[in-house]
Amino acid sequence: MDLKQLRIFSAAAEFGSFSRAAVALSIAQPALSRYVKALETELGVKLFYRNGRGIVLTEAGKMLDLHAKGILESASRATSEIAALQSSPHGSVAIGMPPSVGSVLTVPLVQRYRKDYPQISMRVVEGFSGHVLEWLLTGKIDVAVLYNAPAMSNVLSEPLLKDELFLLGAAKDPSKLPPGPVAAKRFAEIPMILPSRPHGLRLLLDQVLGKAGIVPNIVLEVEAMPSTLNLVEQGIGYTILSYSTVHHLVKAGRIKCFPIVRPHVTRQLLLSTSSQRPMTMATRVLTKMVALQVRELVRDGLWHPR
Helix, strand or coil: CCHHHHHHHHHHHHHCCHHHHHHHHCCCHHHHHHHHHHHHHHHCCCCEEEECCEEEECHHHHHHHHHHHHHHHHHHHHHHHHHHHHHCCCEEEEEEECHHHHHHHHHHHHHHHHHHCCCEEEEEEECCHHHHHHHHHCCCCCEEEEECCCCCCCEEEEEEEEEEEEEEEECCCCCCCCCCCEEHHHHHCCCEEECCCCCHHHHHHHHHHHHCCCCCCEEEECCCHHHHHHHHHCCCCEEEEEHHHHHHHHHCCCEEEEEEECCCCEEEEEEEEECCCCCCHHHHHHHHHHHHHHHHHHHCCCCCCC
């Protein structure tokens, strides 16, 4: 017994005629009669009496009609509720990202997500990429925005963008760097403020600069990005970050931004989810919105300088 059989049986019971039921359902009358006959054979009872004026329900038919109405109503309600969930998802979702990403992505993402999906409770957490990946694997968050995450069988990742890193210094530029790109070898001379190991950015710089034989002149190791930027703005030293992190400070003339060459320093920004948990509608729409928001930030010149 399936829903199609029940719909055909219910229509025949309602109209009291196979021919009128067939017209209402837009199927041939012989096909409708076969469905009813198959249902009677499966149940081992007669469901209708045939007479010259049409058909009437047997006692078994009346009982089945009562159940069929409830089953078809439940199926219709389930379909409607699922369709409503598609258009207006409910539930909760959590996303994690590094502070350097959160400084430019969190506000517009939250504003758009809450506007489009007010029924979803959203939680945003920030931490180093390694911590964010751990939170994803342990189920503390549903979506992760990561830098240079390792390939893992239980993590599904898609690239968002290739993020170029820049040298950042105070507006007064204490080392009087020439305008334009700065060769990475200068990092051995100017005072640098960088995070300590095993911060992902520090590991990346150690790898890229080490391959080029460059040992940066690190005068301070600071983990907190706001403190680092305050120190840079005061002229204590220079640091290396994404343009997106400081675009507002650069536009305000409080910090100078220098492209890095020989070598360029880039990292891959990824959008990741866990393959060990089912993808809810709230998670699915969030991942699409993150990708859309990042593209808009790039388009508006907030991620890369124009």
